[in-house]
Amino acid sequence: MTVDSQLLVERARKGDAAALEALLASVAPAVHRFGLRMCKNAPDAEDALQDTLLAIATHLGEFEGRSSLLSWVFALTRSACARRRRGLKNQAMASDDGVPEPQDDAPSPEQRASDHELAGAVGRALDALPEDYREVIVLRDIEGLSAPHAAAALGVSVDAVKSRLHRAREALRDLLRPVLEPQVPKTAAGCPDVVALWSKKLEGDLSQGDCAAMEAHLETCPSCGAACSALKDALLACQRSASAAVRPEVQARVKAAVRAWAALGK
Ligand SMILES: [Zn+2]
Known part of the structure; x- marks a missing residue:
């Protein structure tokens, strides 16, 4: 406070x-x-x-x-x-x-249109999520509460918030896949679960070694790279919706x- x-x-x-x-x-x-x-x-x-x-x-x-x-x-x-x-x-x-609607500084009309489209798609995806997923994303990724503060608001442990958050972000990305990754080839069998890894990284729970391995993989794998940018774009749109x-x-x-x-x- x-x-x-x-x-x-x-x-x-x-x-x-x-x-x-x-x-x-x-x-x-x-x-x-x-x-x-x-x-x-x-x-x-x-x-x-x-x-x-x-x-x-x-x-x-x-x-x-x-x-x-x-x-x-x-x-x-x-x-x-x-x-x-x-x-x-x-x-x-x-x-x-x-x-x-998200508030912009001074975006171009094209940028504004695509931001608006993304915000709309993210909004619809959020609405389609189960309530407990939506709630944790709103608190953590839209309102920016820390994991302990979100845990206090929800009356659950910090670990519970984090695991729910990881699943919620994965579900959000799955729902947005047709919008954000329409022509991306499927990930190969040996690919790591980069969306889960990225979500852990955001919570500060990814070790340096695992982080380096993930970054290295992202550079060589277009599918996983696209999955990560899709999640980043979606979370950015979430943050922007809080500045209206x-x-x-x-x-x-x-x-x-x-x-x-x-x-x-x-
Ligand atoms: Zn990959």
């Missing part, structure tokens, strides 16, 4: 509404993105956002600061989303409904949550 958010938490706990508003505003975009991904539709995501912000406001006194603020916030968001999703499981949703501008409805929800909290008499 940064010094800033620590100060905000302390002031908000003492009843400072401006500090609470600033604190909620700082976490609201991430909560909203998580809700959009997990609820898969905008109205439920907004309701989950509202529920979560109010839960943060009312339970701030119980936050002990041992876990990171974001771990605690995402744990609350998960319960809010789970409540919203109950009973909606079989309802089909437009896959990229309400998903924020804050939507007005998110800001409105922050103000509504602060008003509701004030009405509760703190």
Whole structure:
């Protein structure tokens, strides 16, 4: 937790509404993105956002600061989303409904079109993943939580987060294969599982020797090279989706949550 958010938490706990508003505003975009991904539709995501912000406001006194603020916030968001999703499981949703678009600095129109296409494809692939895979990718690869912080948010061990993450990234890459590696020949029988190795490398769990061996193989094997770039592109698109501008409805929800909290008499 940064010094800033620590100060905000302390002031908000003492009843400072401006500090609470600033604190909620700082976490609201991430909560909203998580809700959009997990609820898969905008109205439920907004309701989950509202529920979560109010839960943060009312339970701030119980936050002990041992876990990171974001771990605690995402744990609350998960319960809010789970409540919203109950009973909606079989309802089909437009896959990229309400998903924020990546924000670009100044890309060319061609670049923008292909980024947009990739973002759309990645969004649809994320939606097609099993919930526990999607959730771990959102926390780790979109919101950038460390593995221990993601583990705290999900209430599982760091090892469990990592193995789930490796499987989730492999599943994501498989789903994106037709888009990102359309004409790539199949990997040879002797090829290592480079996607799994790459995912381990990202978690700092690949030994130097194994890493060197992987890099050497990537240089000589076009199939594995393509598989790795596909995963890198997909994860980059995930990261970029987190930098989208804050939507007005998110800001409105922050103000509504602060008003509701004030009405509760703190
Ligand atoms: Zn290979």
